[in-house]
Amino acid sequence: MAEPQHILDCDVLIVGGGINGAGIARDAAGRGLSVVLCEKDDLASHTSSASTKLIHGGLRYLEYYEFNLVRKALIEREVLLRAAPHIMRPLRFVMPHAQGQRPALLIRAGLMLYDLLAKRELLPASSGINLRCHAAGKPLKPEFRRGFIYSDGWVDDARLVVLNAIDAGEKGATILTQALCTSLARTPGGWEADLYKASCGNIRVNARYVVNAAGPWTADFLHKALPKEGGGHLRLIKGSHIIVKRIFEHDNAYIFQHRDGRIVFAIPYERDFTLIGTTDLDYHGDANQVAIGEDEIAYLCQLASEYFVKPIVPADVVWTYSGVRPLVEDGADAKAVTRDYRLEVDSDGPPMLSIFGGKITTYRKLAEEAVDLIAKSLDNRHGGWTHNACLPGGDLYGAEPRNKSVLEFDAWARTVQGRYSWLPPLLALRYARAYGTRVHTLLCDRTAIADMGEEIAPELYAAEVEYLRRYEWARSAQDILWRRSKLGLHLPPDTGDKLQAWLDLHPLQTAGR
Structure with missing residues (x-):
């Protein structure tokens, strides 16, 4: 060298x-x-950007008797929800009960154990639900009459x-x-x-x-x-996800169990979409080149279609992502690896x-x-x-984590929308969700939309791009559109090329980071 x-x-x-x-x-x-x-x-x-975006105890790990792991994760779930209430939120999961699955009483007992394994202050307890009269039952096939609902959390992993x-x-x-x-x-x-x-x-x-x-x-x-x-x-396990247009209107997620024992989630995603995943496959290729296979897309579509009234087919998929999880080798089946x-x-x-x-x-x-x-x-x-300790932007109500701040995020976000009323309300909400209190750094000394600089793409302004370059190490269009945000899902397909051309024409002016 x-x-x-x-x-x-x-x-x-x-x-x-x-x-x-x-x-x-x-x-x-x-x-x-x-x-x-x-x-x-x-x-x-x-x-770390290819997860199912969940802060959770891992309900399914109970069947593998990983009680210590589940308890540790449940404790951390509460710690993290307090530390970063802007990029996390509570999420209720609906589990339809299908014929051939474990007895309903056994599932209910497992959910009660999940509720009790660690102190729970922020999230409601699990319960049984009648899908014929619950909002979560409407998108499901009519044979799913009974189910369960429990709590975990969602996170913007990247x-x-x-x-x-x-x-x-x-x-x-x-x-x-x-x-x-x-x-x-x-x-x-x-x-x-x-x-x-x-x-x-x-x-x-x-x-x-x-x-x-x-x-x-x-x-x-x-x-x-x-x-x-x-x-x-290490044992490398490939997990893949698909994104489709929003399947259901309510804000709950679903957890489905396939006959092969694998768990698949269907989660509200980025307001307009539904995230479906994940797969669990041993991976032996180049970890730099991991990508979803057609068989995985078909598998996820087929499994979701067994539950939803509206069938999901590969043509419905608008985006996919895959990651390789480096797990501790313990000789178990891929879905059961610790x-x-x-x-x-x-x-x-x-x-x-x-x-x-x-x-x-x-x-x-x-x-x-x-x-x-x-x-x-x-x-x-x-x-x-x-x-x-709060993570950057998470100090919505002071420097130390506030117990209920994740439950009060919407009220705090409305104050941001009021303070920056010159911004379109949905844009102000996106800024609040992404940056938390750091939104005030992004918008410092700006009092009108003209102060945001060039609109490089719809509601993607030069001011935000420069913030991401200066404070968050973003260097490429991919960094900005798919990791610092998921704007790539919402903007025209040629946005990446246009943004990269803009970045190339506007070198970072500060040493920054």
Whole structure:
């Protein structure tokens, strides 16, 4: 490698800009550790933006007796709903009861256990429902007469990653996107890593501790850094989703169980759409090239059509996405592989922590446990702090999480619409939902729509694009339309090309991030 053009010294180098890497960077920086995070692509560009968008305990894991995982996730569900009430919301799930499924009494008992496994302050309890007179029964076939309803949460997964990175950056971490770690070696004094970032060339990072949070590439990265290691502990499971035009008008989601035991959700999505997923398939290809297969589209359409009056066919699909979940190998069937995580430290010299498995709901707890290990090794005496801290934009009613703020978001959003009455109401609501209190930074010193700059696409103004570039590491049209937002679903198909051309003509004017 050529001589580095930049040299960075830090306590902790984190490789991977998904939810685990960003969460660890945030926690570590908040404890006073100097942190560098590198991500070879954009933040959340792989697994962490390809989830089912749920903050949930994992009801189906009860049948695999993963009670500790479910309890941990249920506790975290409440913590996260308080921390980020703008990008999360409570969601009620309707489970139609079909012939051939488990007895209704057994399902009801499972839901009661789900309600009781952890303290629940924000979400209502489960109950049985009569689908013949409940709004959720109308879109379903008439044979579904009885069902159940329970609570979990929805999250904008990609924005959750970005908010953790923002908080890390504001606490002193250096966040490097589009920065590939090309080599990593132990030295007598720590780790020496070489990064390559096209915009600034070669970067040398000297770190006391390395965190391997590379997601699907965790095992590969570990083996390259420490060739003496044996096989990894990851099993790659492909999960795919389809998006169709909105199937139902109410705000509940559905959970369907297929005869093969797999669970599929149908969730209200982006106001005008319904999200259907996911599949669970072992994956052996290139994690950079994961994509839905025609068989998966057919499977999801067929399963949903077994429940909804209106059949869903592949031609109805307006968008798809797929991700590879790096799960802990436990020898189980793909749908039953544990979603719990494992933290492994190699301390034969300067330490490296590798993250195996996990799920988005428990990322904060994973990060806290990881930084506890790091802090002990580096003689850092600061304890965990994220349990009672808002994520950026989540301080709707003050700096500390407010118990009911996620239930009061709509009232807060109306104050934003009133304060910025010159904005179209739906645009003001989108800003409030995406940015929370950071909407005031986006709209600072703007008093009319003309102050928002060029309208690059319908209701996508230069002011928002510049905000995303300056504060959220957005660099491409893909970053903006499909990760920082889902505007790609709502705007004309050629918007991506037009936005990329605009970005190319308007280089970022500030060093920013």
